[in-house]
Amino acid sequence: MCDSCGCGDPHVVSFDVHERMLASNDRTAAHNREHFKDHGVVAVNLMGSPGAGKTAVLEATARALGREARLGVLAGDLATDNDATRIRAAGIVAESITTGSACHLDAEMVHRGLHRLSWRTLDYLFIENVGNLVCPAVYDLGQDVNVVALSVTEGEDKPLKYPTMFRKVDLVLLTKIDLLPQLPEISVDRIAENLRLVMARPTMLVVSARTGAGIDEWIAWLRGQGRPRLTACAGAAGAGAFV
Amino acid sequence: MHEYSLVQAMFDQIGDAVRANHALAVRRVHVRIGRLAGVEPDLFRTAYDVFRIKTFCSEAPLVIEDAAGDELLLERLELEVP
Numbered sequence: 323m324c325d326s327c328g329c330g331d332p333h334v335v336s337f338d339v340h341e342r343m344l345a346s347n348d349r350t351a352a353h354n355r356e357h358f359k360d361h362g363v364v365a366v367n368l369m370g371s372p373g374a375g376k377t378a379v380l381e382a383t384a385r386a387l388g389r390e391a392r393l394g395v396l397a398g399d400l401a402t403d404n405d406a407t408r409i410r411a412a413g414i415v416a417e418s419i420t421t422g423s424a425c426h427l428d429a430e431m432v433h434r435g436l437h438r439l440s441w442r443t444l445d446y447l448f449i450e451n452v453g454n455l456v457c458p459a460v461y462d463l464g465q466d467v468n469v470v471a472l473s474v475t476e477g478e479d480k481p482l483k484y485p486t487m488f489r490k491v492d493l494v495l496l497t498k499i500d501l502l503p504q505l506p507e508i509s510v511d512r513i514a515e516n517l518r519l520v521m522a523r524p525t526m527l528v529v530s531a532r533t534g535a536g537i538d539e540w541i542a543w544l545r546g547q548g549r550p551r552l553t554a555c556a557g558a559a560g561a562g563a564f565v
Numbered sequence: 566m567h568e569y570s571l572v573q574a575m576f577d578q579i580g581d582a583v584r585a586n587h588a589l590a591v592r593r594v595h596v597r598i599g600r601l602a603g604v605e606p607d608l609f610r611t612a613y614d615v616f617r618i619k620t621f622c623s624e625a626p627l628v629i630e631d632a633a634g635d636e637l638l639l640e641r642l643e644l645e646v647p
Contacts, residue, residue, distance in 0.1 A: 334592050335646050337582055339639045343575045343596075426567055457567035460603045460637075486603035486635075 347461055350429035354436070354464025361442045364547050365449060367463050369487065370471035371480075372453030375497035377405045378531035379471055379540075380448055384412035386537050387544070391445040396435040398427040398452040405450060415440060426457035429464055446544065455484040467547050473498040474508050481516040488520045493527065493543060500530040568604060571637070572612040576620070578639050583621050588644035591625040595643075598629055599636035606631075 342348060358365045370376050380395055387393060395416040397405040400423065409416035419427060419435045432449060441447050449465060451458040468491040472480055475498060481488040488494065494517060502508065510528060517524045527543060529536035579591060594613075598604050606629050613627045630640065 331645075333589075333645055333647070335586065335644050337586055337642045337644050339578060339582060339641060341578060341639055343571050343578065343637050343639055346574060346577065424570065426570075428570070456603060460567055460571075486601055489601065 344461065347429045350433055351462035351464040354429055354433055355466075356464075357436070358447065358464060358466065361444075363441060363444050363447050364467075364544070365447045365463075365465040366544070366547075367449050367451060367458075367465035367468045368471065369451045369455070369458045369468065369491070370453065370497075371455050371473070371476060374453065374471040374473045374476065375531055376450050376453070376471045377408055379495060379497060379529065380409050380414075380450060381412040382529075382531040382534065382537050383448070383540070383544075384409065384414045386534070387446075387541050388413050392443055393446050393448070394439055394441050394444040395448045395450055396432060396439060397450040398431070400424075400452060415444075421452055425452055425454050426461055427451050427463060428461045432463045445548075455480065455487045459484075459487040459490050467492045469493045469495060471495045471497050472513070474501055474505055474510075474513075478508060478512045478516060481513070481520050485520045488517060489522070491521070492523075493525050494521075495540060496526055496528045498530060498532075499528045499535060500533045566608065566612075568608040568612045569615075571604065572609065572616050575613075575639050576616055576622070579622065579642065582642055583644065586644050586646060588621070588646050590645040591622045591642055592645050593628060593643040594622060594625050594639075595628045595630065595641040597632050597636050597638040597640050599632040599634040601633075601635040602637045603635070604637060 368376050384393060393414040395409045395414060396419055397416055398419045398421055399405050400421055403418045406416040406418040417435055417439045419431050449463055470487060470491045472494055474496060496513060514526055517526055527536055527539050529540055598606050610627055617623055
């Protein structure tokens with residue numbers, strides 16, 4: 323008997339589901355996370371707008387950390403293999419996850435991507451998400467940390483326009499700071515101020531993949547996320563321009 | 566436009582509930598979408614209207630309940646049973 327809408331129809335029953343719509347994704351993400359934990363891999367979900375400099379950051383990371391730690395990348399890309407090709411050229415293993423028209427990666431896509439990448443021996447797996455500040459924030463992939471690349475050319479108010487994304491991330495990498503002399507209207511302080519309005523624990527590092535500025539601080543932050551076999555490395559406390 | 570993939574995931578959940586209850590059809594779908602969920606309710610409704618054509622939900626209105634956090638829940642179904 324329907325007792326919820328009052329129609330009194332004896333053939334209608336109310337059935338409580340009360341389950342997250344992404345419950346199936348969450349289960350796969352938990353499975354991925356278990357894999358990463360078992361093999362001592364730190365998984366980093368790297369998000370950001372198209373053109374924010376995600377791939378360039380990974381190339382700079384390969385140059386700075388590639389000799390002492392084993393790095394790998396799963397690169398989400400709508401239509402090409404370009405990002406993975408660039409990253410492989412920088413000397414680290416990378417595979418593409420071609421999403422077609424999908425605007426984000428989900429846990430199942432990452433799980434399938436893991437089958438094509440020798441990830442078990444890695445220290446760090448970077449999952450370069452599809453360029454987008456909206457949809458990727460909704461999907462757990464099994465990562466340990468969420469990082470967003472925000473370039474100085476995108477303007478100061480992105481944290482306010484995309485609060486769901488910035489609320490979710492553990493670190494903001496403010497990229498392309500070598501361009502600041504050409505952008506007198508952009509204030510790093512105002513970006514930091516906007517982050518403080520949306521992030522629970524505002525953390526930002528300013529970097530330039532081109533000049534290498536701030537990359538040491540980014541590497542120190544990564545080391546601070548390490549699993550036990552990496553704990554000999556220095557922590558990230560006090561490094562860079564934390565806000 | 567991840568609203569479409571969310572609706573797709575929700576239809577899998579609804580399908581499970583329909584089979585578990587031996588339901589003939591869904592009469593109403595209740596969801597809860599928080600303001601911080603990163604989901605646009607209007608787009609979600611549009612996606613639902615596209616997906617439900619010729620399914621067990623074809624006659625089922627969607628009721629979206631607002632919330633303050635990041636909730637993204639399939640709350641309740643009204644099912645037509647034999």
